[in-house]
Amino acid sequence: MTPTAEFKTALLAEVAHLRFFALSLTNMPDRADDLVQETLIKAWAGAERFQSGTSIRAWLFTIMRNTFYSDYRKARREVQDTDGELAAKLTSHPEQSGRLELEDLKVALAQLSEDQREAILLVGASGVSYEEAAAICNCAIGTIKSRVNRARQKLMELMGIDAPEEIGGEFLSASDPVRSFMSQST
């Protein structure tokens, strides 16, 4: 495979993650896909700046976030989204039938500060390391860690889960060694 073809394959493999991050930034599926497109074009134009051996996802997220804050934010303000609408749209494509078990999480996420929501989604949902999240958000690792910790606590409060006993058993799959160990030890 040529370097160009390899780069193309690597970009394509990240599209799902780019769409998710774009959705969490814009809260609007149409704009999210435009933002993905713009990110891919910029990544292609700046391909030589990507350092092989580093995370291409983190690199792409950085481009996307810079693009969003320089270009898209203004447009979003013009639309005058209210917080209530944001809660309903957050990370949900309209064609999807909403999964009920995730609705409480979406509603709770919408109530976090923008910084906390971004941090918990990057680390918890996008599989980005603390170090990478700090680079993406242009802040210190300690800041990301504290945002994630506070986001976790607030999400649990908002979702009404404050003791392990309140968690249904459906998540403790026996096939997972960590979980099966943990359920035995209870």
Place this chain on the structure above:
Amino acid sequence: MMEDKQEPANPTPPLDVKLQLHLGDKLKLLFAETAQTPIPDRFAQLLDQLESAGVAGVQAQPGSPCKDADDASEARK
């Protein structure tokens, strides 16, 4: 509840590991929900175009939202 304006140096203590696993599962499901939706062909087509025609070729396409691909340099700061 303390506001997050100050970003205190001491992070709040982590939750019980089990709670974190539960929340982590839900967050991953949230990504899975987005990942389940079919990826529009426009992205594969875009990358094909970039490969064959380059950035200039794609920017010449009507409807492309990208005006200044050069500012990808900002991303590396």
